[in-house]
Amino acid sequence: MAxxxxxxxxxxxxxxxxxxxxxxxxLPQSWLQNERLQRTVPxxxxxxxxxxxxxxxxxxxxxxxxxxxxxxxxxAIVAVLLRAPFLVVVAVAAATAALLRLLL
Amino acid sequence: xxxxxxxxxxxxxxxxxxxxxxxxxxxxxISVASGLSVAQTSVLSLVMFTGASQFALVxxxxxxxxxxxxxxxAALLGSRNALYGLRLSSILGVRGSRRALASQFVIDExxxxxxxxxxxxxxxxxxxxxxxALFVFWNTGTLIGALATQAxxxxxxxxxxxxxxxxxxxxxxxxxxxxxxxxxxxxxxVVAIAVxxxxxxxxxxxxxxxxxxxxxxxxx
Numbered sequence: 001m002a003x004x005x006x007x008x009x010x011x012x013x014x015x016x017x018x019x020x021x022x023x024x025x026x027l028p029q030s031w032l033q034n035e036r037l038q039r040t041v042p043x044x045x046x047x048x049x050x051x052x053x054x055x056x057x058x059x060x061x062x063x064x065x066x067x068x069x070x071x072x073x074x075x076a077i078v079a080v081l082l083r084a085p086f087l088v089v090v091a092v093a094a095a096t097a098a099l100l101r102l103l104l
Numbered sequence: 105x106x107x108x109x110x111x112x113x114x115x116x117x118x119x120x121x122x123x124x125x126x127x128x129x130x131x132x133x134i135s136v137a138s139g140l141s142v143a144q145t146s147v148l149s150l151v152m153f154t155g156a157s158q159f160a161l162v163x164x165x166x167x168x169x170x171x172x173x174x175x176x177x178a179a180l181l182g183s184r185n186a187l188y189g190l191r192l193s194s195i196l197g198v199r200g201s202r203r204a205l206a207s208q209f210v211i212d213e214x215x216x217x218x219x220x221x222x223x224x225x226x227x228x229x230x231x232x233x234x235x236x237a238l239f240v241f242w243n244t245g246t247l248i249g250a251l252a253t254q255a256x257x258x259x260x261x262x263x264x265x266x267x268x269x270x271x272x273x274x275x276x277x278x279x280x281x282x283x284x285x286x287x288x289x290x291x292x293x294v295v296a297i298a299v300x301x302x303x304x305x306x307x308x309x310x311x312x313x314x315x316x317x318x319x320x321x322x323x324x
């Protein structure tokens with residue numbers, strides 16, 4: 001996927017994220033002090049990350065599927081509830097999927 | 105700032121950096137498993153340098169979505185860094201080229217480290233120490249994960265396709281310490297799955313972002 005369009009997306013997204021950081025340090029405080037904006041922006045990562053968990057677990061492309069990834073997510077939820085560190089959560093989920101594929 | 109508090113800040117900064125280096129290894133692995141090249145993966149960590157956005161972009165692409173849906177998702181997730189910048193600007197007091205450099209370090213971890221300090225000098229020291237250490241470990245970890253994954257033939261054998269949801273869950277978990285965020289998260293996941301069969305891959309994320317923005321804006 002070294003296609004030019006992928007490179008374009010990578011660069012545009014990277015510069016957009018940098019621009020947001022720069023804007024925070026540069027724009028007049030009053031611009032971003034809007035109370036509704038302050039309340040709304042923190043909700044976006046919560047909703048997006050949750051949507052990513054759902055779609056990445058239960059879909060392939062546009063099709064809903066139930067496969068090893070659901071079992072891996074269940075194990076990851078347990079790891080998170082046990083307050084496991086980030087890498088452990090990811091590793092146990094991957095290991096679960098790999099192991100189930102090997103066994104079944 | 106006493107030598108003791110300086111040492112304590114450095115120790116914390118290094119601890120955060122090492123932990124995130126491990127997390128960067130998983131980013132590098134997931135990114136290459138999603139079909140991005142090692143160079144593209146490294147550019148994301150060098151220039152984008154904000155974890156959740158990077159995971160979102162490669163997650164959308166890996167899930168069959170268009171790169172542009174991934175781009176929008178990454179930018180939406182990066183919007184919170186603008187608010188961090190707002191909080192940090194009076195503490196840091198940087199202008200010109202130093203501001204351009206400081207901007208790159210405006211992320212979750214540096215903000216948390218800086219605003220936890222009582223005096224401005226310690227806050228600035230914590231910001232820069234955490235930023236530099238994290239940048240080094242983040243990019244090193246990314247490269248290790250990317251190169252290692254490039255070397256294996258089928259990432260599915262190692263369950264790497266199951267890694268992104270776990271990564272997103274681990275990023276999400278610390279934000280769910282109250283009832284409302286938990287309800288928003290569950291609703292967002294349900295809506296995204298419900299609309300998924302009817303729109304192109306990646307677009308469910310944008311629908312969810314729009315809905316939660318409207319909700320946040322209108323609620324009192």
